Amino acid sequence: MMKNTIWLRNEYRATERRSPLLPKGAATLIDEGFEVVVERSRKRIIEDTAFEAVGCRMVNGGAWRNAPENAVILGLKELPGKPARLKNTHIYFAHAYKEQNGWQDLLSRFTAGSGNLLDIEYMVRNDKRVVAFGYWAGYMGAALSLIHWNNQKEGNVRYLDNSLLPFNNATLLNETIKNTGYSGKKPKVLIIGAGGRCGKGALEILKQHGAIVTCWGRDKTENIDRAALLDHDILINCAFIMSDVPAFLRKEDMTNKARLSVIADVSCDPFSAFNPIPLYNDTTTWDKPYLTVEGMGEKTVDIIAIDNLPSLLPREASEEFAELLLPHLLTLSERESNPVWSSARESFDKAVALMENDQQELFKTHVA
Numbered sequence: 001m002m003k004n005t006i007w008l009r010n011e012y013r014a015t016e017r018r019s020p021l022l023p024k025g026a027a028t029l030i031d032e033g034f035e036v037v038v039e040r041s042r043k044r045i046i047e048d049t050a051f052e053a054v055g056c057r058m059v060n061g062g063a064w065r066n067a068p069e070n071a072v073i074l075g076l077k078e079l080p081g082k083p084a085r086l087k088n089t090h091i092y093f094a095h096a097y098k099e100q101n102g103w104q105d106l107l108s109r110f111t112a113g114s115g116n117l118l119d120i121e122y123m124v125r126n127d128k129r130v131v132a133f134g135y136w137a138g139y140m141g142a143a144l145s146l147i148h149w150n151n152q153k154e155g156n157v158r159y160l161d162n163s164l165l166p167f168n169n170a171t172l173l174n175e176t177i178k179n180t181g182y183s184g185k186k187p188k189v190l191i192i193g194a195g196g197r198c199g200k201g202a203l204e205i206l207k208q209h210g211a212i213v214t215c216w217g218r219d220k221t222e223n224i225d226r227a228a229l230l231d232h233d234i235l236i237n238c239a240f241i242m243s244d245v246p247a248f249l250r251k252e253d254m255t256n257k258a259r260l261s262v263i264a265d266v267s268c269d270p271f272s273a274f275n276p277i278p279l280y281n282d283t284t285t286w287d288k289p290y291l292t293v294e295g296m297g298e299k300t301v302d303i304i305a306i307d308n309l310p311s312l313l314p315r316e317a318s319e320e321f322a323e324l325l326l327p328h329l330l331t332l333s334e335r336e337s338n339p340v341w342s343s344a345r346e347s348f349d350k351a352v353a354l355m356e357n358d359q360q361e362l363f364k365t366h367v368a
Helices: 023-031 047-052 103-113 132-152 170-179 196-206 226-230 315-331 341-365
Strands: 007-008 035-039 056-060 071-074 090-091 117-120 187-192 212-216 236-239 264-265 290-294 300-304
Touching: 023 035, 023 264, 023 315, 035 047, 047 056, 056 187, 103 117, 103 341, 117 341, 132 170, 132 187, 132 196, 132 236, 132 264, 132 300, 132 315, 170 196, 196 212, 196 236
Parallel strands: 007 035, 007 071, 035 056, 071 090, 090 117, 187 212, 187 236, 236 264, 264 300
Antiparallel strands: 290 300
16 A cells, blocks of 8 residues: 655745754654655755654655655745646645736646645634644734834834844844834834734734734724724734735825834735735845835835745744644545645635636637
8 A cells, every 4th residue: 555645845935944844743644654755955944864863755855846646745835937737736835816926827737737736824624724824923023023113213224124034043033122122112013913823923022022012803904994003103914814805004094194114014915916905016025124115295114024924933933833734744644534624625626716717718808
């Protein structure tokens, strides 16, 4: 009988150091009869030797392209542009189900190769995600916003004007915030989506540094009080948006009277039609962590929109995420009937059906 194979691929994004699987989890999978293949990586926060020591089969980065069809390819961030046909089942954050830029091209690669996508974002139970980096994303987004607001108020050289590097641990991050501390009043901060893991992570670090925090849940987003929103120094957006909602903030709202000066868009989905902060159209990066958006008159707001914030704390983020994911990896052999995996597969099937319908409508338009 052929073993179930989980294939941990190397990440292609240069700044991605997290791992969705740790050696301890790999050892558990092996004990349960799985074959675990790990691609070597120089940037992964966990050293290759730690995986090798527990019995993983080590291969070169990119070898997943030639993996047997039964292998489930595990990763975190985007795949490279080739191959054009994807024959395996892939588990990662694809960001392709809200009609983001390039979504049809990606899904077409899966349909062309008869592969499957089990997007981690759509692994849900009772309408709640079971695996996410949310806590550390919120924590890190709030941390960067504090640092940046402190620099704005002090008029010092801005920390975010330089390229970011990962923090070895959360203690060093907190020391950095203290070293940029503003000697005046503490910031007034609004968290939208405060009830989720992302919002809780943001709240934790904001409280540690004495910020005055307002928390909004989903009920507050149905009819946004933009005047109240603008009466905060910092906005942390942690809302998980699955459908069209009124914009939280528009350019015409940002006048010289607005107090708001920093936005950390932790949810960070500028390519989606459902983006609730339509003030920008691309993510920011570790090299350029923020962008300045003009409002009305002379008003400007700085937006931090980094889509892999938890990788700035790669060890803590990997430890929590891998622990959450492992129980589900252990059920992969039953994924046809397992409700969490079924939900991910159903989301893929719906996205493919939408893509195919769009392509058919486009074809009809051209023929006509």
